[in-house]
Amino acid sequence: MKKKVTRRRFIKAGAAAAAVASLPLGLVEFSWGKSSPKNFTFAYISDSHLTHIKGKEFVRNFDKGLKRAVMECNFMSPRPDFVVYGGDLAQLGKREELEHGLEIMSGLRHPVKWVIGEHDYYLDLGKFWENKISKTTYSFDHKGVHFVVVNSILTYDAWIKRWKSPEERMSNMARLDNPNGSPFMVGDEQISWLKKDLARVSKDTPVVVMSHSPLYKIFKPWNFWTDDAEKVQALLQPFEKVTVLHGHVHQILYNQIGNITFQAMMSTAWPWPYPVSYIQKPNQIPKITVFMNRADPFHERDATGWSILDLENGRVTNHYKLWENKDRVLRYDEKLGYPVDSEYQSPEKRIPPQKHY
Amino acid sequence: MKKIIVLLSLIILTGSYNLAISDEFTKEDLEKWNKEFMAVVKEGDKLFHSALGKNKVSCDMCHPNASNTHPETYPKFQKQIGKVVALRDMINWCIQNPLEGDPLKLDDPKMIALEAYITYERKGKPLAPGKH
Numbered sequence: 246m247k248k249k250v251t252r253r254r255f256i257k258a259g260a261a262a263a264a265v266a267s268l269p270l271g272l273v274e275f276s277w278g279k280s281s282p283k284n285f286t287f288a289y290i291s292d293s294h295l296t297h298i299k300g301k302e303f304v305r306n307f308d309k310g311l312k313r314a315v316m317e318c319n320f321m322s323p324r325p326d327f328v329v330y331g332g333d334l335a336q337l338g339k340r341e342e343l344e345h346g347l348e349i350m351s352g353l354r355h356p357v358k359w360v361i362g363e364h365d366y367y368l369d370l371g372k373f374w375e376n377k378i379s380k381t382t383y384s385f386d387h388k389g390v391h392f393v394v395v396n397s398i399l400t401y402d403a404w405i406k407r408w409k410s411p412e413e414r415m416s417n418m419a420r421l422d423n424p425n426g427s428p429f430m431v432g433d434e435q436i437s438w439l440k441k442d443l444a445r446v447s448k449d450t451p452v453v454v455m456s457h458s459p460l461y462k463i464f465k466p467w468n469f470w471t472d473d474a475e476k477v478q479a480l481l482q483p484f485e486k487v488t489v490l491h492g493h494v495h496q497i498l499y500n501q502i503g504n505i506t507f508q509a510m511m512s513t514a515w516p517w518p519y520p521v522s523y524i525q526k527p528n529q530i531p532k533i534t535v536f537m538n539r540a541d542p543f544h545e546r547d548a549t550g551w552s553i554l555d556l557e558n559g560r561v562t563n564h565y566k567l568w569e570n571k572d573r574v575l576r577y578d579e580k581l582g583y584p585v586d587s588e589y590q591s592p593e594k595r596i597p598p599q600k601h602y
Numbered sequence: 603m604k605k606i607i608v609l610l611s612l613i614i615l616t617g618s619y620n621l622a623i624s625d626e627f628t629k630e631d632l633e634k635w636n637k638e639f640m641a642v643v644k645e646g647d648k649l650f651h652s653a654l655g656k657n658k659v660s661c662d663m664c665h666p667n668a669s670n671t672h673p674e675t676y677p678k679f680q681k682q683i684g685k686v687v688a689l690r691d692m693i694n695w696c697i698q699n700p701l702e703g704d705p706l707k708l709d710d711p712k713m714i715a716l717e718a719y720i721t722y723e724r725k726g727k728p729l730a731p732g733k734h
Binding site: 467517525 | 651656657658659662663664665666669670672681695699723724725726727734
């Protein structure tokens with residue numbers, strides 16, 4: 246027999262909820278963090294940059310990259326619990342491009358978690374994305390792991406207002422090496438949201454943050470950079486196991502700052518050079534990264550791909566699926582305290598194309 | 603006639619005729635020539651960041667600041683072309699393949715401008731012909 250919801254019962258339940266709500270946030274702790282998190286697998290596709298030419302025409306090469314990633318994801322065994330799309334689905338934020346991207350992504354047989362990129366945002370400031378695709382800031386819990394998605398590609402209001410039209414603003418943000426560009430940031434509003442969101446998570450719960458730009462500073466001229474990264478890092482450092490997954494850089498890149506492990510995802514469209522190969526300006530490329538094999542443009546899909554991610558004991562093991570290069574595996578080394586490449590990490594194991602100059 | 607040629611040769615060889623005038627240039631000349639050069643670099647910068655082919659793709663999408671173009675390593679063996687080529691051959695390869703366009707003439711002012719921009723962004727790097 247079902248219990249009838251009497252007025253008294255309802256009031257009692259309401260009072261209990263009110264009592265919890267009035268507790269300081271830091272005291273509200275959920276027990277699932279205490280038990281060891283379960284291992285599971287998810288996938289990551291990013292930076293497809295689908296480019297509209299005219300009518301129904303799109304750049305063939307970039308379409309092929311995303312279609313291939315979707316197809317391969319569908320063949321994954323065991324099935325991934327979900328697939329993350331890491332941002333920059335479109336090239337110039339056009340409705341045609343985003344709709345075309347949704348059409349290709351609809352072929353995926355798995356649920357998708359979306360992260361917005363600057364190429365999706367700066368035409369209509371995220372309106373289409375938020376109406377038709379996804380929220381840009383949210384969190385969810387999955388098998389004992391706390392996932393957070395942030396929009397890290399915001400920038401200063403003065404820059405947003407300086408352009409004559411949305412198209413002009415979009416094309417200026419789309420150009421990576423633009424001297425009139427503007428640095429990315431998460432912004433105070435999301436940072437205070439993040440603070441509240443993390444307050445209810447126990448410090449031994451593994452945390453995985455997903456953003457489009459790296460939440461640390463590598464090379465400002467190309468926006469391999471988030472201006473207020475330190476503020477976000479400060480909120481993440483108290484957790485025992487934190488991983489930040491990001492797109493934007495179109496290359497194998499990883500770093501460790503305190504408790505936080507950073508891993509970059511590949512693009513399905515094209516690779517970007519490492520900032521070391523632009524010799525006119527200094528960079529802060531992480532020393533532990535073993536560079537990807539240098540792109541040989543003879544092969545369209547060279548130095549592009551996607552990732553299968555295994556959540557193992559609260560750490561992310563990254564299986565880079567590289568279409569024209571040998572696959573790479575990045576695993577957190579508990580003894581060293583940072584992620585290492587399973588084959589190439591030691592300098593004598595590296596092969597000639599991994600030297601970029 | 604023969605005598606005149608012999609005489610002229612003698613004058614030149616003995617250095618009694620000052621040829622230096624044509625080699626002399628001033629600070630103003632240097633500024634003028636640099637201005638000319640930078641105008642071509644600027645034109646190359648513009649071309650490098652615009653759609654040169656038929657599919658809206660531009661050079662800078664793969665090569666921000668012309669990085670990873672390695673102009674100092676040309677001429678070199680280029681796998682996809684199957685022989686030793688100059689930088690301009692590789693520029694045309696990129697225009698024809700990722701940009702899906704028609705190749706430029708090798709002496710097209712646009713080609714010179716692209717080369718000027720690419721090498722300018724790599725200034726200071728020692729020549730390393732053939733390097734991979």
